[in-house]
Amino acid sequence: MTAVIARINKYTIKPxxxxxxxxxxxxxxxxxxxxxxxxxxxxxxxxxxxxxxELTKGELKITEGALYPALHKLEADGLLDVEVAKVGNRLRKYYKLTEHGTKETANKLAEMQEFLKTMQHLVNPKFSLE
Amino acid sequence: MTAVIARINKYTIKPxxxxxxxxxxxxxxxxxxxxxxxxxxxxxxxxxxxxxxELTKGELKITEGALYPALHKLEADGLLDVEVAKVGNRLRKYYKLTEHGTKETANKLAEMQEFLKTMQHLVNPKFSLE
DNA sequence: AATATATACATAATTTTCTTAGGTATAAAA
DNA sequence: TTTTATACCTAAGAAAATTATGTATATATT
Known part of the structure; x- marks a missing residue:
């Protein structure tokens, strides 16, 4: 009962x-x-x-509906290890890179850099005459 | 019949x-x-x-299944005008920006620049100590 | 001459990756 | 006492692609 009322506040009032x-x-x-x-x-x-x-000054807000499935997938794929901790009376799941995860991070970062370069090239006015 | 055989070649042989x-x-x-x-x-x-x-040196290949629906949507949203032309015996649909489309282009390019800046900030090693 | 590739449009089924909406529970602040 | 913050989670639906088709003409290759 209490939980439901809290939900209503959380999702109806907050714009x-x-x-x-x-x-x-x-x-x-x-x-x-x-x-x-x-x-x-x-x-x-x-x-x-x-x-x-914090890092994006509020420009990117990762939703829980995106985050948790993503973490579970990375763990299932062997890129992350998980370690459960209890802080006070609350649960926390700490994730860290596996060896394989470290390698994949390098790959994905390289791909990202390539993508950003390509995209800059496509949309930056400085390159519009090419 | 001939068309089907051509399709088989196109999609089975080409890696x-x-x-x-x-x-x-x-x-x-x-x-x-x-x-x-x-x-x-x-x-x-x-x-x-x-x-x-050409601009991306083959890094980005826009598929027809993505392109044509996108063009139709931009047209439906009033960002593009279309003009059909016949070249030889073939059909071409020329698209151009409407006035509204020109404004939206500016908005979308600004958003893209902002996104690229944010993403750089997140993944560029130079900023990793912040 | 026959076959493959390139040009040119299109849609439908499926997949990926999110958002939105919902659920539970504890801790701190107003 | 009510709201906000912390902390996990999943399911339904939407958005935007990929993949697989279809049709047809034009050019290049064998």
Whole structure:
């Protein structure tokens, strides 16, 4: 009962800010997660969402519906190891890169760099005369 | 009959090169089309696929299944005007930006630049200590 | 002459990857 | 006491592709 009322407040009152270009990030979530784990050794899900929000100054907000399935897939694919911790009375699942995950991170980052270069080339006005 | 045999050759014999990072382009097709039309005044579908292949040195190959629905949607949304031309015995559909399309192109290019900047910031090693 | 490739349009089924909406529970702040 | 923040999760649906088709003409290759 209480939980349901809380849900109503959470989803009815809070206005959703439309970021518009969020859809451009489609396909890059795995790479972002892996990159953060390469920098921070181990992180838990909620921490990742906050870190991304902070690093992008609110431009990218990773939703839980995207994050958790992504983490589970990376784990299932052997790129991440998970370690459950209890902090106070709450649960946390810390993820870290496996050896294979470290290699795949390098690959995905290289692909991302290539993509960004290509995209810059396509849309940057400086290159419009080529 | 002849057409079916040709199709079999086309799709069975020709090996598909896996580009891997093609999925990163998901969400950016409209912007790419609009940008090209801003540079080239009018273009037809096939021409767009070839131009993109050329500009990206083969890194991005726009498939017909993505291109034509995208063009139809841009037209339906009032961003593009279409003009049918007959060249020899073949059909061509030339697309060009409407006034509204020109404005939207500017918006989408700005969003893209913002996205690219953010993404660079997230994945570029130079910023990894922030 | 026959076959393959290139040009040129198109749609339908499926897949991938999200968003949106929902669920549970504890802790801290207003 | 109510809201917000922390912390996990999944399911239904939407968006935007890929893959697999279809049709037809024009050119190149064998």
């Amino acid at each position: 959703q800010k439309n970021m518009g270009n969020q859809k451009l990030f489609k396909g890059s979530l795995q790479t972002i997660i892996l990159k953060l784990l390469a920098q921070n050794d181990k992180m838990y899900g909620y921490e990742i969402t906050q870190k991304v929000k | 598909q090169k896996n580009m891997g990072n093609q999925k990163l382009f998901k969400g950016s097709l409209q912007t790419i089309i609009l940008k090209l039309l801003a540079q080239n005044d009018k273009m037809y579908g096939y021409e767009i696929t070839q131009k993109v292949k």
